[in-house]
Amino acid sequence: MTIDIGAGKLLAQEPTCPRDADGRPRVFVEGSGAYLTDPDGRRWIDFDNARGSVVLGHGDEEVAEAIARAARGRSGVGTAWSPVLDSLLGQLQEVCGGDVVGLYRTGTAALRSVTCAVRDARDRSIVLSSGYHGYDPMWHCDEPFTPNQHGIVEFLFDLDVLAEWLSRPEQVAAVVISPDHMHLGERWYTEFTRLTKEADVPVIADEVKVGLRYRAGLSTPLLDPAVWIVAKCLANGSPVAAVGGDAHLLAALEDVSFTSYFEPTAMAAATTTLRRMATGEPQQAIRAAGDRFIAHTRAAFANAGVPIDLAGNGNLFQFVCADDEVADAFHAAAAAEGLLFFEGDNQTPSAAFTDEVVEDACGRIDRVSAALTGRFTDRELTEESWYASAWGAMDGLADRPRTREETTAIVERLWED
Ligand SMILES: Cc1ncc(COP(=O)(O)O)c(C=O)c1O
Missing domain, CATH: 3.90.1150.10 (Aspartate Aminotransferase, domain 1)
Known part of the structure; x- marks a missing residue:
């Protein structure tokens, strides 16, 4: 065929x-x-x-059943707040931590939103970045190591370049990285954390790919991030991304809303998947x-x-x-x-x-x-x-x-x- x-x-x-x-x-x-x-x-x-x-x-049978129930209107409605939302927020905080949490449909949307929120809160223009954070044009750099038009500096996980930028911490709003555990080891994370802590610059851990993948929580305990984002291991493929962290840094999230916010099948997929992932x-x-x-x-x-x-x-x-x-x-x-x-x-x-x-x-x-x-x-x-x-x-x-x-x-x- x-x-x-x-x-x-x-x-x-x-x-x-x-x-x-x-x-x-x-x-x-x-x-x-x-x-x-x-x-x-x-x-x-x-x-x-x-x-x-x-x-x-x-x-997966259990996730499929939960989605089917939700699609039939039996676990909340897309019109309004539901108990499922409260339970999802509680689960997320328990598993990943943070003062506050927020929800999105894609990792790309979550990353753009939290990065802009942290930049607002810190009132500094530069964001040092490594790893993929979604297709949003804000991340596109024509060349590495120097700011693009949105103030993003791609440092390609190079700690020497990171150290140079962090020697001017007054310019830097945050460092956002997508942790990797194939080609970066404990030495890298220890040194990265020392540099960011010494400079007192918050870390945004883009754990879209690795969060919950290795254990029931964030993948990189050494990082101690101010803000985290998880997505891929959250809802068995349904469109849910979540963020959490410091309430002051994420204050601008108050303005975030979207029409499908309460869509019950996505929430059912997330609560059911997360319950299983939380066991490890x-x-x-x-x-x-x-x-x-x-x-x-x-x-x-x-x-x-x-x-x-x-x-x-x-x-x-x-x-x-x-x-x-x-x-x-x-x-x-x-x-x-x-x-x-x-x-x-x-x-x-x-x-x-x-x-x-x-x-x-x-x-x-x-x-x-x-x-x-x-x-x-x-x-x-x-x-x-x-x-x-x-x-x-x-x-x-x-x-x-x-x-x-x-x-x-x-x-x-x-x-x-
Ligand atoms: C580390 C990381 N951040 C962000 C994204 C973007 O997420 P999404 O594809 O859900 O927009 C991805 C997607 O592959 C990712 O791996």
């Missing part, structure tokens, strides 16, 4: 989604647990999970399943001489390929085996990855490995491979030993890509 998509390019937007080697969106007609079904009836294993937001798996159990199950897959894959590639390693852990990991050619061959072989990966970015298994699913995924990876055997014996992973992979997942520089001159050269190579 063929399905006509993007016919005549009717869609003005080009949303991020799995695409084939020619850039055409891959189409799926069904999802169940860890599996997706394409129009030809082939079953794929989903490591993308709507860029990490379907954390409990597709069509789904995160532990994902970690165990993901770790098994990583260990198996690493061994298979090493035995077959395939120059691909893996960064991160079972909750969130990345394939690190020697170069682009290896990456292209890997993605083609994976697609042929029905393994759906978020290409060039991080993989996020769901809690639906049971032992059987992992077994199935490992069998498919063995066939991917066999298809690549002998093709890239002349390649190996280099510093460049690690920096390029990190850039793909965190939009910045991995924390690896380097001089200032090397930083400039690496950024020059990667910035335009």
Whole structure:
């Protein structure tokens, strides 16, 4: 069966989604647990999970029932305040902390709103930023390390550049980062926190991707942020983002409202998902399943001489390929085996990855490995491979030993890509 998509390019937007080697969106007609079904009836294993937001798996029964009840008008109404809202706010504060909390539909909207609120409260113009914070043009920088027209300075997770800007703390409203746990470790977070605390500049932790992913709470205890944002592990794919933190810094949130604020199905998805995520159990199950897959894959590639390693852990990991050619061959072989990966970015298994699913995924990876055997014996992973992979997942520089001159050269190579 063929399905006509993007016919005549009717869609003005080009949303991020799995695409084939020619850039055409891959189409799926069904999802169940860890599996997706394409129009030809082939079953794929989903490591993308709507860029990490379907954390409990597709069509999760409990979430589906809660949404169905809400859609039938049995748990609040979109017109007005409901007890479900109070319960969601309480859950969020309990799990993530903060004096006050707020709700949005997307991470992009939440990030723009809280950053503007903090800037208002601090009455300073510069915001130091690293990592992706959504598609909003305010984040777009033509070059790194200097302010764009909105006062955003992209420091690419480089602590030397951060230290230079923080030596003028009177200009800086906040530092906003999207934490990464594949290419940044404890040393980086310790030094980052020392620098921001010494400068007395508040940290906004954009935990849209990583909040609740690793444990029942924010992912980075070392950060102690003034403001946090979580989204992807909150509602099993329904459109809910949440923020919380210091009441003074978030005072301008009082003006925030939107028509779908009380929409009951989104709230039902969030309260139901959050109840499960607050136990920490789904995160532990994902970690165990993901770790098994990583260990198996690493061994298979090493035995077959395939120059691909893996960064991160079972909750969130990345394939690190020697170069682009290896990456292209890997993605083609994976697609042929029905393994759906978020290409060039991080993989996020769901809690639906049971032992059987992992077994199935490992069998498919063995066939991917066999298809690549002998093709890239002349390649190996280099510093460049690690920096390029990190850039793909965190939009910045991995924390690896380097001089200032090397930083400039690496950024020059990667910035335009
Ligand atoms: C760290 C981070 N911040 C913000 C966003 C934007 O969130 P959304 O896509 O919900 O607008 C994303 C999305 O991938 C993200 O990973």
